[in-house]
Amino acid sequence: KAGVTQTPRYLIKTRGQQVTLSCSPISGHRSVSWYQQTPGQGLQFLFEYFSETQRNKGNFPGRFSGRQFSNSRSEMNVSTLELGDSALYLCASSHGTNPEAFFGQGTRLTVV
Amino acid sequence: TQLLEQSPQFLSIQEGENLTVYCNSSSVFSSLQWYRQEPGEGPVLLVTVVTGGEVKKLKRLTFQFGDARKDSSLHITAAQPGDTGLYLCAGEEGSTLGRLYFGRGTQLTVWP
Secondary structure: OOOOEEEOOEEEEOOOOOEEEEEEOOOOOOEEEEEEEEOOOEEEEEEEEEOOEEEEEOOOOOOEEEEEOOOOOEEEEEOOOOHHHOEEEEEEEEOOOOOOOEEOOOEEEEEO | OOOOEEEOOEEEEEOOOOEEEEEEOOOOOOEEEEEEEOOOOOOEEEEEEOOOOOEEEEOOEEEEEOOOOOEEEEEEOOOOHHHOEEEEEEEEOOOOOOOOEEOOOEEEEEEO
16 A cells, blocks of 8 residues: 655755645545644644645645645645745645544755 | 643663653643654654553553543653654644644664
Protein backbone atom coordinates (compact mmCIF):
# COMPACT_ATOMS: atom_id res chain seq x y z
CA LYS A 1 0.00 0.00 0.00
CA ALA A 2 1.57 3.29 -1.12
CA GLY A 3 2.17 5.95 1.49
CA VAL A 4 1.61 9.67 1.35
CA THR A 5 3.45 11.32 -1.51
CA GLN A 6 4.49 14.95 -1.47
CA THR A 7 6.01 16.78 -4.40
CA PRO A 8 8.37 18.39 -4.84
CA ARG A 9 10.74 17.39 -2.03
CA TYR A 10 12.78 20.56 -2.23
CA LEU A 11 12.00 24.02 -3.53
CA ILE A 12 13.87 27.32 -3.61
CA LYS A 13 11.86 30.45 -4.32
CA THR A 14 12.45 34.17 -4.25
CA ARG A 15 10.58 36.59 -2.00
CA GLY A 16 7.37 37.75 -3.61
CA GLN A 17 6.89 34.64 -5.74
CA GLN A 18 4.18 32.08 -5.21
CA VAL A 19 4.45 28.34 -4.81
CA THR A 20 2.17 25.31 -5.09
CA LEU A 21 2.83 22.11 -3.18
CA SER A 22 1.13 18.80 -3.90
CA CYS A 23 0.06 15.90 -1.70
CA SER A 24 -1.32 12.51 -2.75
CA PRO A 25 -2.90 10.72 0.22
CA ILE A 26 -3.06 7.02 0.95
CA SER A 27 -5.64 5.30 -1.23
CA GLY A 28 -9.05 5.37 0.45
CA HIS A 29 -8.21 8.27 2.76
CA ARG A 30 -10.52 11.24 2.42
CA SER A 31 -8.83 13.72 4.74
CA VAL A 32 -5.68 15.68 4.01
CA SER A 33 -4.21 18.14 6.48
CA TRP A 34 -1.24 20.46 6.10
CA TYR A 35 1.32 21.53 8.68
CA GLN A 36 4.22 23.93 8.69
CA GLN A 37 7.27 22.85 10.68
CA THR A 38 9.99 25.26 11.75
CA PRO A 39 12.67 24.90 14.45
CA GLY A 40 11.21 27.75 16.45
CA GLN A 41 7.50 26.92 16.30
CA GLY A 42 7.38 23.18 15.79
CA LEU A 43 4.44 21.79 13.82
CA GLN A 44 1.74 24.35 13.20
CA PHE A 45 -1.60 23.40 11.66
CA LEU A 46 -2.49 25.13 8.39
CA PHE A 47 -5.77 23.55 7.26
CA GLU A 48 -7.56 20.29 6.72
CA TYR A 49 -9.72 19.11 3.85
CA PHE A 50 -12.25 16.31 3.94
CA SER A 51 -14.12 15.26 0.81
CA GLU A 52 -13.11 18.46 -1.03
CA THR A 53 -14.32 20.76 1.78
CA GLN A 54 -12.13 22.72 4.14
CA ARG A 55 -13.14 21.42 7.55
CA ASN A 56 -10.57 23.13 9.78
CA LYS A 57 -8.29 26.12 9.42
CA GLY A 58 -5.34 27.27 11.51
CA ASN A 59 -4.14 30.79 12.25
CA PHE A 60 -2.19 31.54 9.12
CA PRO A 61 -2.61 34.59 6.86
CA GLY A 62 -4.73 34.45 3.74
CA ARG A 63 -1.59 34.04 1.61
CA PHE A 64 -1.81 30.37 2.54
CA SER A 65 -4.57 28.53 0.76
CA GLY A 66 -5.40 25.02 -0.25
CA ARG A 67 -7.80 22.81 -2.07
CA GLN A 68 -8.70 19.17 -2.45
CA PHE A 69 -9.72 17.39 -5.60
CA SER A 70 -12.31 14.67 -6.10
CA ASN A 71 -9.58 12.00 -6.01
CA SER A 72 -8.56 13.34 -2.54
CA ARG A 73 -5.28 14.76 -3.81
CA SER A 74 -4.58 18.14 -2.28
CA GLU A 75 -2.58 21.22 -3.11
CA MET A 76 -1.53 24.13 -1.00
CA ASN A 77 -0.53 27.48 -2.37
CA VAL A 78 1.48 30.25 -0.78
CA SER A 79 1.40 33.61 -2.50
CA THR A 80 3.74 36.58 -2.06
CA LEU A 81 6.39 34.51 -0.33
CA GLU A 82 8.24 35.92 2.65
CA LEU A 83 11.56 34.82 4.13
CA GLY A 84 9.69 33.55 7.18
CA ASP A 85 7.79 31.05 5.03
CA SER A 86 10.93 28.94 4.79
CA ALA A 87 9.97 25.68 6.45
CA LEU A 88 9.24 22.01 6.04
CA TYR A 89 5.66 21.65 4.83
CA LEU A 90 4.06 18.37 5.77
CA CYS A 91 0.83 16.84 4.67
CA ALA A 92 -0.97 14.11 6.58
CA SER A 93 -3.53 11.67 5.28
CA SER A 94 -6.26 9.97 7.29
CA HIS A 95 -9.66 8.36 6.89
CA GLY A 96 -11.12 11.51 8.39
CA THR A 97 -13.30 9.65 10.85
CA ASN A 98 -10.55 8.35 13.12
CA PRO A 99 -7.52 10.17 14.51
CA GLU A 100 -4.66 8.20 12.94
CA ALA A 101 -2.74 10.45 10.57
CA PHE A 102 0.08 9.38 8.28
CA PHE A 103 2.58 11.92 7.07
CA GLY A 104 4.43 12.37 3.84
CA GLN A 105 8.14 13.13 3.70
CA GLY A 106 7.46 16.83 3.38
CA THR A 107 8.47 19.61 1.04
CA ARG A 108 11.42 21.70 2.16
CA LEU A 109 10.73 25.26 1.01
CA THR A 110 13.51 27.82 1.12
CA VAL A 111 12.69 31.45 0.37
CA VAL A 112 15.63 33.66 -0.53
CA THR B 1 0.91 29.16 23.67
CA GLN B 2 1.38 25.43 23.07
CA LEU B 3 -1.63 23.28 23.90
CA LEU B 4 0.61 20.30 24.59
CA GLU B 5 3.78 20.69 26.63
CA GLN B 6 6.49 18.10 26.18
CA SER B 7 9.38 17.47 28.50
CA PRO B 8 12.24 17.22 28.44
CA GLN B 9 13.05 19.16 25.28
CA PHE B 10 16.39 17.38 24.87
CA LEU B 11 17.60 14.03 26.16
CA SER B 12 21.07 12.59 25.63
CA ILE B 13 21.70 9.15 27.07
CA GLN B 14 23.90 6.08 26.73
CA GLU B 15 22.79 2.89 25.07
CA GLY B 16 21.02 0.61 27.54
CA GLU B 17 19.54 3.36 29.71
CA ASN B 18 15.82 3.82 30.30
CA LEU B 19 13.98 7.07 29.72
CA THR B 20 10.55 8.66 29.96
CA VAL B 21 9.13 11.51 27.91
CA TYR B 22 6.10 13.44 29.12
CA CYS B 23 3.30 15.18 27.29
CA ASN B 24 0.98 17.36 29.37
CA SER B 25 -1.98 19.62 28.78
CA SER B 26 -4.80 21.32 30.62
CA SER B 27 -7.14 20.27 27.81
CA VAL B 28 -8.91 16.97 27.40
CA PHE B 29 -8.17 15.06 24.22
CA SER B 30 -10.29 12.42 22.53
CA SER B 31 -7.10 10.72 21.38
CA LEU B 32 -3.38 11.17 21.58
CA GLN B 33 -0.72 10.02 19.19
CA TRP B 34 3.05 9.62 19.39
CA TYR B 35 5.30 10.09 16.40
CA ARG B 36 9.01 9.78 15.74
CA GLN B 37 10.66 12.01 13.19
CA GLU B 38 14.12 11.79 11.66
CA PRO B 39 15.89 14.81 10.12
CA GLY B 40 14.40 15.90 6.80
CA GLU B 41 11.61 13.33 6.96
CA GLY B 42 7.97 13.35 7.97
CA PRO B 43 6.80 12.10 11.37
CA VAL B 44 6.11 8.36 11.56
CA LEU B 45 3.14 7.26 13.65
CA LEU B 46 4.12 5.01 16.57
CA VAL B 47 0.86 4.61 18.47
CA THR B 48 -2.60 6.05 19.07
CA VAL B 49 -4.24 5.94 22.50
CA VAL B 50 -7.89 6.77 22.96
CA THR B 51 -9.03 5.49 26.35
CA GLY B 52 -8.13 7.14 29.67
CA GLY B 53 -5.65 4.93 31.53
CA GLU B 54 -4.79 2.99 28.41
CA VAL B 55 -1.33 1.43 28.17
CA LYS B 56 0.14 0.22 24.89
CA LYS B 57 3.44 -1.52 24.31
CA LEU B 58 5.48 -1.55 21.14
CA LYS B 59 8.56 -3.72 21.75
CA ARG B 60 10.69 -1.65 24.17
CA LEU B 61 8.34 1.36 24.04
CA THR B 62 5.48 1.76 26.50
CA PHE B 63 2.85 4.44 26.01
CA GLN B 64 0.35 5.54 28.62
CA PHE B 65 -2.66 7.84 28.37
CA GLY B 66 -3.63 9.60 31.58
CA ASP B 67 -6.90 8.72 33.30
CA ALA B 68 -8.28 12.20 32.60
CA ARG B 69 -7.03 12.11 28.98
CA LYS B 70 -4.96 15.27 29.53
CA ASP B 71 -1.50 13.76 29.57
CA SER B 72 0.58 10.93 28.22
CA SER B 73 4.00 9.40 28.66
CA LEU B 74 6.39 7.41 26.54
CA HIS B 75 8.84 5.10 28.29
CA ILE B 76 11.72 3.45 26.44
CA THR B 77 13.51 0.53 28.05
CA ALA B 78 17.15 -0.21 27.23
CA ALA B 79 17.46 2.54 24.62
CA GLN B 80 19.41 1.85 21.47
CA PRO B 81 21.11 4.21 18.98
CA GLY B 82 18.33 3.41 16.52
CA ASP B 83 15.87 5.09 18.91
CA THR B 84 17.51 8.45 18.20
CA GLY B 85 15.05 10.97 16.80
CA LEU B 86 12.50 13.66 17.55
CA TYR B 87 9.54 12.30 19.51
CA LEU B 88 6.32 14.22 19.09
CA CYS B 89 3.03 13.89 20.88
CA ALA B 90 -0.12 15.09 19.17
CA GLY B 91 -3.67 15.30 20.44
CA GLU B 92 -7.02 15.52 18.78
CA GLU B 93 -9.86 17.37 20.52
CA GLY B 94 -13.31 15.96 20.05
CA SER B 95 -14.61 19.24 18.64
CA THR B 96 -11.96 19.59 15.92
CA LEU B 97 -11.84 16.29 14.09
CA GLY B 98 -9.04 16.25 11.56
CA ARG B 99 -6.78 18.69 13.40
CA LEU B 100 -3.87 17.58 15.55
CA TYR B 101 -2.26 19.78 18.20
CA PHE B 102 1.44 19.00 18.47
CA GLY B 103 3.88 19.36 21.30
CA ARG B 104 7.28 20.91 20.52
CA GLY B 105 8.93 17.51 20.67
CA THR B 106 11.69 15.76 22.59
CA GLN B 107 14.99 15.35 20.77
CA LEU B 108 16.44 12.04 21.91
CA THR B 109 20.06 11.06 21.23
CA VAL B 110 21.26 7.62 22.24
CA TRP B 111 25.03 7.16 22.20
CA PRO B 112 26.60 3.75 21.60
